[in-house]
Amino acid sequence: MDEQGRARRPGGRSARVRAAVHQAVTDLVSERGYGNFTIGEVAARAGVADTSLYRRWGNLQALLSDVLLTRLNAQAPMPDTGSLAGDLRTYAGIVAREVTGPDGLALVRLAIALSGEGQQGIQARDELLADRTRQLQAMLDRARDRGENPPDALEVLDHLLAPIYMRVLFDAGPLTPDYLDGLVDRLLA
Amino acid sequence: MDEQGRARRPGGRSARVRAAVHQAVTDLVSERGYGNFTIGEVAARAGVADTSLYRRWGNLQALLSDVLLTRLNAQAPMPDTGSLAGDLRTYAGIVAREVTGPDGLALVRLAIALSGEGQQGIQARDELLADRTRQLQAMLDRARDRGENPPDALEVLDHLLAPIYMRVLFDAGPLTPDYLDGLVDRLLA
Numbered sequence: 001m002d003e004q005g006r007a008r009r010p011g012g013r014s015a016r017v018r019a020a021v022h023q024a025v026t027d028l029v030s031e032r033g034y035g036n037f038t039i040g041e042v043a044a045r046a047g048v049a050d051t052s053l054y055r056r057w058g059n060l061q062a063l064l065s066d067v068l069l070t071r072l073n074a075q076a077p078m079p080d081t082g083s084l085a086g087d088l089r090t091y092a093g094i095v096a097r098e099v100t101g102p103d104g105l106a107l108v109r110l111a112i113a114l115s116g117e118g119q120q121g122i123q124a125r126d127e128l129l130a131d132r133t134r135q136l137q138a139m140l141d142r143a144r145d146r147g148e149n150p151p152d153a154l155e156v157l158d159h160l161l162a163p164i165y166m167r168v169l170f171d172a173g174p175l176t177p178d179y180l181d182g183l184v185d186r187l188l189a
Numbered sequence: 190m191d192e193q194g195r196a197r198r199p200g201g202r203s204a205r206v207r208a209a210v211h212q213a214v215t216d217l218v219s220e221r222g223y224g225n226f227t228i229g230e231v232a233a234r235a236g237v238a239d240t241s242l243y244r245r246w247g248n249l250q251a252l253l254s255d256v257l258l259t260r261l262n263a264q265a266p267m268p269d270t271g272s273l274a275g276d277l278r279t280y281a282g283i284v285a286r287e288v289t290g291p292d293g294l295a296l297v298r299l300a301i302a303l304s305g306e307g308q309q310g311i312q313a314r315d316e317l318l319a320d321r322t323r324q325l326q327a328m329l330d331r332a333r334d335r336g337e338n339p340p341d342a343l344e345v346l347d348h349l350l351a352p353i354y355m356r357v358l359f360d361a362g363p364l365t366p367d368y369l370d371g372l373v374d375r376l377l378a
Contacts, residue, residue, distance in 0.1 A: 112301050112358050129359045156360050158372075162355035163347035165331075169301050171311075173343050183347075185367045189378075 012154040020046040025067045029106040039063065065124035068110050078135045084143035084150055084189060091139070092160055099121065099168045100175060108165055133157070151187055159187045209235040210242065214256045218295040228252065248376040254313035257299050258320075267324045273332035273339055274377060280328070280347055288357045289364060297354055322346070340376055348376045 024045035028037040039060045043050035057063040079090035098104045111128055113121075133153045140150040151159075160183050167173050213234035217226040228249045232239035238276035246252040287293045300317055302310075322342045329339040340348075349372050356362050 109301060112298060126361060129361060157355060157359075158352035158363055159348060159375075162351035165355065166346060166351035170314060170346075172318060172346055186348075 017048055017052065017056075018048070019061070021048060022067050022070060025063060026071070026106060029110055061121060064110060065098075065121065066122055068107060069127060071107055078139055080139075080142065084140070084148045085184060087139050087143070088156070088160065088184045088187065089181055092164065092184055093177070095161060095164055096175040096180055099164060105168055108169065110155065131163075155187065206235070206237055206241065210237060211256045211259060214252060215260070215295060218299055250310060253299060254310065257296060257313055258316060260296055267328055269328075269331065272335075273328070273337045276328050276332070277345070277349065277373045277376065278370055279320070280355065280375055282366070284350060284353055285364040285369055288353060294357055297358065307319060321350075344376065348372065 021042060024042045028042060028045060039053050040050045040059075042060070042063065043053050053063065057066060079087045079094070081087050081090055099108055111125055136153040136156050140153060140156070143150040163183060164175060164180075169174060174177070213231045216233060217234060228242050228246075229239045231249070231252065232242050241287060242252065246255060268276045268283070270276050270279055288297055301313055325342040325345050329342060329345070332339040352372060353364060353369075356364060362368070
């Protein structure tokens with residue numbers, strides 16, 4: 001795209017730059033792991049001047065936080081199947097697909113790495129947790145309204161999300177449908 | 190220490206250098222997060238020439254793997270209290286103290302980050318998991334020999350270690366003795 005094109009469609013270009021930069025970050029995290037690339041390398045991969053990245057995000061960490069929250073917020077909506085067991089089984093399947101997908105593990109690693117990176121990283125992590133908890137709470141509230149007896153959101157984190165993340169991060173065992181259903185049964189027992 | 194001192198006690202010096210370098214790595218991971226320091230900065234912090242670090246470890250990642258496995262292998266021995274519930278409660282307390290201690294979270298983050306860092310990182314992570322699983326299996330085997338009906342090691346990872354790590358990594362809730370005992374009760378129910 002030439003300079004005139006850029007000048008004519010600033011919103012369109014801005015959105016395209018953002019998408020290219022986000023994809024470049026996700027690719028670099030996947031290929032090299034967190035911490036093994038610079039903002040200049042992100043710029044080169046995205047085909048953007050690094051000055052634009054500094055102007056827009058300020059630093060690599062702010063860019064990483066932005067990527068993380070955007071990707072995680074773009075996830076599939078929470079299921080509403082009419083029963084808590086159905087919702088949790090569907091949700092477990094969504095999370096398992098997410099973390100075993102091409103970007104999923106890189107994003108989980110990034111979330112964990114960010115929490116060790118000062119106030120901005122901690123804030124990104126806290127927003128992520130608050131967001132997940134809010135979505136879960138809505139599901140659990142619907143179950144209570146139907147007269148079911150749901151666990152609290154922290155129990156779902158402890159016994160559904162934590163084992164899924166841990167198995168993927170440590171390659172400790174497969175996330176089969178039977179395994180996921182077993183986690184839900186155990187949680188609701 | 191002067192050059193003569195070094196020449197006279199190579200083993201002693203070697204062990205001291207290793208300890209200083211390991212401490213420097215742990216400190217830098219705590220202070221800056223994984224990936225935000227170089228082998229030169231480790232050398233400066235440890236008061237050692239960076240050429241010695243390259244000669245001994247080859248690269249930063251090999252050094253990080255060495256630190257991780259050494260620290261994790263130096264942990265308290267597995268408890269042997271005479272009952273599985275007692276062993277698991279004591280073990281949960283040890284792990285909780287470990288991950289909430291000054292270096293603990295940095296080491297967990299490092300383990301997770303390493304698994305995204307190529308073959309050597311994956312190997313370090315796999316050795317860590319194998320080591321933990323072996324220790325746990327010995328505890329579970331003793332319980333079976335006593336006529337108890339233990340869960341398998343992967344269930345202990347899923348429902349005892351995973352929630353502890355996840356709560357610390359995401360600052361999701363306190364690791365009180367009641368909470369830890371509740372995880373054990375739930376695991377054995």
